[in-house]
Amino acid sequence: MTATPVCDDGAAAPWGTAEFTERLRAVAEDRYHDRHPFNVRMHQGELTPAELRRWIINRFHYQRHIPVKDALILAKFDDPALRRVWVRRIQDHDGTAVGQGGIERWLRLGEAAGLERPALWDTARVLPGVRLAVEGYVNFCRLRPALDAVAASLTELSAPGLMRTRIAAFERYYPWIEAEGLAYFRTRIGQGSRDSEEALALVQGWARTREQQERAVAALTFKCEVLWALLDAVDRASDSVPTGPADGVSGDAARLVSEHVLGDVSPLVSERTSGDASPLVFESSSGEVSPGVVPPGLSDSVASSRARRPAQRRPRAARDVAGGDAAFGASGAAVQAGTASASISTKVPARHPGAPVQTDTPVVPGPAGGPP
Amino acid sequence: MTATPVCDDGAAAPWGTAEFTERLRAVAEDRYHDRHPFNVRMHQGELTPAELRRWIINRFHYQRHIPVKDALILAKFDDPALRRVWVRRIQDHDGTAVGQGGIERWLRLGEAAGLERPALWDTARVLPGVRLAVEGYVNFCRLRPALDAVAASLTELSAPGLMRTRIAAFERYYPWIEAEGLAYFRTRIGQGSRDSEEALALVQGWARTREQQERAVAALTFKCEVLWALLDAVDRASDSVPTGPADGVSGDAARLVSEHVLGDVSPLVSERTSGDASPLVFESSSGEVSPGVVPPGLSDSVASSRARRPAQRRPRAARDVAGGDAAFGASGAAVQAGTASASISTKVPARHPGAPVQTDTPVVPGPAGGPP
Incomplete structure (x- = not known):
């Protein structure tokens, strides 16, 4: 050696x-x-x-x-x-x-x-x-x-x-x-x-x-x-992962969970802290400020870009339930995934008529599941 | 009220x-x-x-x-x-x-x-x-x-x-x-x-x-x-601040202090950790890596830009004494300031012949001085 x-x-x-x-x-x-x-x-x-x-x-x-x-x-x-x-x-x-x-x-x-x-x-x-x-x-x-x-x-x-x-x-x-x-x-x-x-x-x-x-x-x-x-x-x-449409949680069920977990949350606050903000760059100690939100009037280019972001297009139930990741355990995440599954396109891409049917399988474990 | x-x-x-x-x-x-x-x-x-x-x-x-x-x-x-x-x-x-x-x-x-x-x-x-x-x-x-x-x-x-x-x-x-x-x-x-x-x-x-x-x-x-x-x-x-050319510390004195403080430091290391690196963005725990140094071969634009940086043009005495801020107390800083004062231009700007004479006043306190 x-x-x-x-x-x-x-x-x-x-x-x-x-x-x-x-x-x-x-x-x-x-x-x-x-x-x-x-x-x-x-x-x-x-x-x-x-x-x-x-x-x-x-x-x-x-x-x-x-x-x-x-x-x-x-x-x-x-x-x-x-x-x-x-x-x-x-x-x-x-x-x-x-x-x-x-x-x-x-x-x-x-x-x-x-x-x-x-x-x-x-x-x-x-x-x-x-x-x-x-x-x-x-x-x-x-x-x-x-x-x-x-x-x-x-x-x-x-x-x-x-x-x-x-x-x-x-x-x-x-x-x-x-x-x-x-x-x-x-x-x-x-x-x-x-x-x-x-x-x-x-x-x-x-x-x-x-x-x-x-x-x-x-x-x-x-x-x-x-x-x-x-x-x-x-x-x-x-x-x-569990299977089935929307993980078995309907929009009404999501709203019930939302009210149970979050209490009376104004639409303004719940939209600003919607689940699409990354917790990793979400450094406000209060959890109420989303740096990802560009307020109106900042600039045309920013505003138009922001309009492409999902929060505005998410169903109301999803917005209500989304209160920042910190507020949720595994069950909350599953509920969010369930409501958000409505956003999966049901359209088959036009150029590929042979595309397989959507399965709508949730990508996060259900309430009873642990980390994968 | x-x-x-x-x-x-x-x-x-x-x-x-x-x-x-x-x-x-x-x-x-x-x-x-x-x-x-x-x-x-x-x-x-x-x-x-x-x-x-x-x-x-x-x-x-x-x-x-x-x-x-x-x-x-x-x-x-x-x-x-x-x-x-x-x-x-x-x-x-x-x-x-x-x-x-x-x-x-x-x-x-x-x-x-x-x-x-x-x-x-x-x-x-x-x-x-x-x-x-x-x-x-x-x-x-x-x-x-x-x-x-x-x-x-x-x-x-x-x-x-x-x-x-x-x-x-x-x-x-x-x-x-x-x-x-x-x-x-x-x-x-x-x-x-x-x-x-x-x-x-x-x-x-x-x-x-x-x-x-x-x-x-x-x-x-x-x-x-x-x-x-x-x-x-x-x-x-x-x-x-004390006055006088180079704070009373000549290049030879700086070299003596350098050898006393740093021991036998190779020119390579002393140049790479020269005093122009900001300690605030200098996060190596070892203190030996200067992120500010772009190695040769990275790109022409970077290399040519780097050539404009001061380390290459600093007098040898200044390079020898510069061993990273962490190695120096107030006296070391004063020595560095003294040697670096050689870099103050002695040329009066050509377009302003009435410009005042350089005073060469050091901008950091001398060895005996505390924070200003």
Whole structure:
């Protein structure tokens, strides 16, 4: 056995750049979620429409938080030049105008799969395991040093290959999903290559000691675990979720629960704290302020964009019952999912008359279910 | 005395929008730092060149952190439309290309006043009271809810008026500062009006209860205190700082102190942790990673921008002594200020032959001095 080289002070000597890079790439390949059973089934054409839709809804919870974690990373940079590089990631997902950006493209993927936008914005439909995975990643970027947060982004080293595999699989096995719905995947091939090259150069430049290099590898490992855990939650949900339209909870029942849990809630307050606000960026201690709500008069572009958001189109019963995630246990989440299921499109995409019938299977466990 | 109206639950009733807005405007007017004695003297033409330069250097510490606090605020927003509005603030200061943006314009203000860029980037030259004020504001935006952080930005309600006063004062009383150096102030007139209108609409929309309204007013009051405290520190420094070239510490003395404090530090490490990195965005627990350093090969635009940063141009003695702020007490900071004073331009701006002679007065207290 060869002894590990050490520095004069007894610490392990840093790896050379080539070896360090090889270790990062090995993690990004060996532990990437393209090997997860759910992704394997997806790419072999074995997912049911309900499973694909469940994945689209739950993965959107990750997608909508990408600009949040990138803003938290940007705030760690002292150099305007570096911030200019990183701010582009925020704009890649938010777009620079209404109707642009990766979040918009994911919403269109949902529409291509027969899901209306409110179904994706509704955080009550997100599986607990997915919430925890996303929250863990965002807080990692919030709390860890820049080196760790940027190293965690290096899963993008493997993303372009996954995108190519996915596009081919969707075109071959899931033709009922409209082709233009795949624009998100196509766009990410180029963006992911560029992003990962930039991040790799930063990590190589910053990690100079063995301790820093090992921290970078650990951060990338953690990120792979986040993506894996997200798919675990989506995969296991299919084994346990109740079935049946709206989870057996009608609009009237939802209203009864609403009054029981929330008391006399004015429509104004209940709409402003509707379930589509992410609790992760919902930092008001009072729980009554939704930063996601742009008041009228701010700007035309914002107002028109806001009009595309789901709260205004959600059925009244859903608005009444939605009082902020903090107010709900598992049963409340199930009720919200039940009412929100009305937002699943009943229209089969016109260009794909052979599309399967909607199953309306709820994507969160019922009141009696634990975390998946 | 009229009793305060109360809600059914006993809480004070919210103010109407007009009264709430009036209370915010009253704070932004009554407590704004345009009334601070230092600003009053500035606008009456009573500042010495050394005082103006001290202000330019110390206020830059605030300027360079504006994109940091705005990224922390952006990370609280769940709505892509709102993030698109707010990301523009980051770009207003960082620019979208090398040589653009508010930070660049402030650096040019410094150059117009005879200060080379390294003097502004050098955090060791920043007064402790200024550091604390900026750190307090950034952490307020990091830790408080979106309502509070956005309300704190409403000092911009009064900024355009201050900018106009300042431009007139500089043109009249400080003609030795080149006119193009005032571009920052001119740009902020329009940006400040737009920013404050947007932020006011958000705060009006979010603060629906009296408690929220009072929190917004308190946040704006806090922000006024931040700006006031910053000027307090700049103002008082003139009473106590030692005088004399380079604070009596020559380059050789600085090197001796460097070796005493840091031991055998390789040039690579000492350059990467040079004193121009802000400790506020310098989150590595090891203190050895500077997120501000863009490694070679990242991109041409970044690399060329980085080449404009001061580390490469700082005298060797200054690089050797700069080992990260955490390694220094007050005496170390004074030594850094002493060596960095070599970066003050000895050239009188060509277009203003009547410009006063440089005084080279250090802007941080000497080894024996406490916080100003």
